[in-house]
Amino acid sequence: MFEGQPKGLYALALANTGERFGYYTMIAVFSLFLRANFGLSAGTAGLIYSVFMGAVYFFPFLGGMVADKYGYGKMVTLGIFIMFIGYLLLAIPLGGDTFALIFMCGALLCVSIGTGLFKGNLQVMVGNLYDAPELQGKRDEAFSIFYMAINIGSLFAPTAAVRIMDWAQNSLGYSGNDAYHFAFSVACLSLVVSILIYYAFRSTFRHVEGTSADKVNETGEVVELSRQETRERIIALVLVFAVVIFFWMAFQQNGLTLTFFADEFTAKSATGWQGMSFNVLNLVAIILIVYAAFALFQSKTTKARAIAGVVILASLGFLGYMYVTTSNQVVSVSAPIFQHFNPSYVVMLTPVSLAIFGYLARKGKEPSAPRKIAYGMVVAAAAYAIMLFGSLGLPTPDEQRVAGDAAAFVSPNWLMSTYLVLTFGELLLSPMGISFVSKVAPPKYKGAMMGGWFVATAIGNLLVSVGGFLWGGFPLWVVWGVFIVLCLLSAFFMMTMMKKLEKVC
Template sequence: MFEGQPKGLYALALANTGERFGYYTMLAVFALFLRANFGLSAEAASYIYGAFLMTVYFFPLFGGMLADKFGFGKMVTTGIIVMFAGYLLLSVPLGGDTVALAVMIASLLLIGFGTGLFKGNLQVMVGNLYDDPRYSVKRDSGFSLFYMAINIGAMFAPTMAVKIKEYAEVSLGYSSNDAYHFSFAVACASLILSMVIYYVCRGMFKHAEGAGRAVSKEGETTVEELSPAETKQRIVALCLVFAVVIFFWMAFHQNGLTLTFFADEFTATTSEGVQAMAFDVWNLVLVIFIVYGGFSLFQSKTSKAKGISAAVIVVAVGILVWKYQQLAGTVNVSAPIYQQFNPFYVIALTPVFMAIFGALAAKGKEPSTPRKIAYGMVIAASAFALLVFFSLGLPAPATEAGPDGKPVAVHVADVTPNLLIGTYLILTFAELFISPMGISFVTKIAPPKYKGMMMGGWFVATALGNQLVTVGGLLWGPVALWVCWAVFMTVCIVAAIFMFAMMKRLEKVC
């Protein structure tokens, strides 16, 4: 699984892991912070949440254009600095008045612009590593590994967000609202780590920092020329894919909005037994060790490696059994913690997906990237179908006046946590069919002179989808809960049908 990949992949993945850890720590509590600190309704909070996500994924278009001219490495470095300034500003507790709101918006713009310079261009650099013929056949698997690595940061982020907030409240005596800013400060530290990793390991990928270039086997840089007709064909194909992924991200990124509201207002706040163990991130880490140990056990070529793999599995299982025996009573479950399940599933399932697609490729039956994306949309629709079914009969969301007169969400039901845990599992299946495959498709199909801009186009599609996340906030309350989920189910189905209709045209450029 890890063999035959360029060394620069792991360095760039680690640099991105640090940045993503800070971003998702902030995002895990951001929607709840907006409502608690500023007394915003679900609708108003969704506008700000959606607009922020849109900036994060829209600015890569401009970042890509700048990188096509000035180089990807320069834009990545500048992006880290700008993001740091934004997170630093967001970390300052200023209260909940108009000035505080204005400062927060300014910080979000800095974070969005900095991410635009950093995120897409770093991924183009990953793609550039695979322009070398020695690694070209490993492109899809390489992006799967890259995607898995950055989700390591995302997996720990919700736990960090909750724990650091609790520490600020209990140990440092900060108010509930001010304590949120400590979660935001984590992003500052993580960006410093990303910068250190990037420059310490730069020698592994420096050849991929240039603009509009492909790396040859001999390490030289060249510019690939395409005819105007072929360039147009590729750009049209990419735009068709972009149109579909808009609606995936619209549905998927409900994880930070309506799915978090659902966890906060409709899902049981305590858990016990085996289910309770799922809310301890270290237990999830042990499960990951078991999964990877299992793959290593069967794939290792020496008895020593097999023995080490077996030992890792035995130790991990033993620790889990011991921890289960230590359980007593119930554990409290905070709404943001559910966001750890998606990155956990990404990390745990990536080797499974790679093994399946590798086996299909060996038989000449691996689906094309556009077909994988279409399958992913169908899977995403099934996740929301599950929510529709189990939301039938549930009451509508409700609010009441808090001590300061601001509206506060009311906990109205105790649905089993297994519903959200299962929903995140299905959505992660969909994500693994769409996101890493889509990014790989862009770096492979994009005309070399427009790689940065086309990767920016992928993020613009993501940005538009993130802006449409707001639809969830608009539906939260005015309509029956099952109707809210049905809207996203329908959107995913329609997008899948469109993708299948365009399949012949898309597969021509693969």
């Protein structure tokens, strides 16, 4: 998994980890902040949330076009500084009046523009590391590792957001609404770490910071794509973009309707193993066990296997100690903390998915990237089927709000299971999709095509607001059923286009 990868991959991945930690710390509480601080309805909060998410993923298209002309490294650096300004403005508590709302929108615009310059172009640089003939076969693995690093950043974000808000309220005496701004300030600090990592290890990837106008063939010679081949590749990418819109529409409900469900319909406490899952340190211990287990069987030296064995025993010992000392305690469950399950599952499952696809590749049976994307849509539908069954018999959100002591609550296991299955779909779709774009995009339009991937994500994020508008008078099975149908229709469309897509792989 990690063998033979260029050092530049790890430098770029770590720089992205810092930025993603700050972003997801903010996102973990953003929709709740909108309702608490400004008194907005679920629909209005969902609209602002989805417009912001859409902007975050639309601006990479413009950022990519600029970088194709002026260089990827310059845009990445500029993006970090603009994002920093945006998060700094968000960290200023101004109350809940109209001026504060406008001020917040200006801050969100800065974050969106900065992300547009940073995110897509950093991923283009990762892809460019693998244009060398000897590294081209490691591209999919590289983007899986890169994607795992993103989720390491987001894994700790919900806990950081909840803990710093508790500290601001309980230790510093700030009001609940003002405490949200402390969570936003974490993003400022994380960007400082990100830029320090970027420049400390810049020598490992400096050669891919410029533009990439030509393709290098297997002999190292520069070749030009024909107009017909360029057209075919762009059409294939646009078809993929059209499908992933609906995946992101469904997936990004984790910050909206799934968070609303956690806040309004999920039990507020847990005990035993379930309660332990809400402590991020326990999840880290499980992650260490997974990676050490792979190292135990894959390492080539006795020393490495011994270290892996020690890590497994130490992690199991830690989990055993935590169970003995905390399993009888009642753990308070807050809605934002559920968002640490998805990134923890991504980090846990990445080596598993790589092992499975590596085995299939050796047998000559590994699915193509477009086929993996189609499978990912089916899996996403299955995730929302879990929510549908878990919601049967529950009142509508409007009825729940006025139910008082008669309100109905369900086990956290429904959300935890949904996030697990949704993560399987994400691993089939997102890193493979990014790798596909990096591989297929015509060299002269790499930045723009990677930006196109994010435009599709942006449109999907704009459609996230549909969940917010459904949240209220509709039965919950209707809310989840909408996402099931859209995911299945997208998978069907993808399969009908498979020959055209696999032609350019």
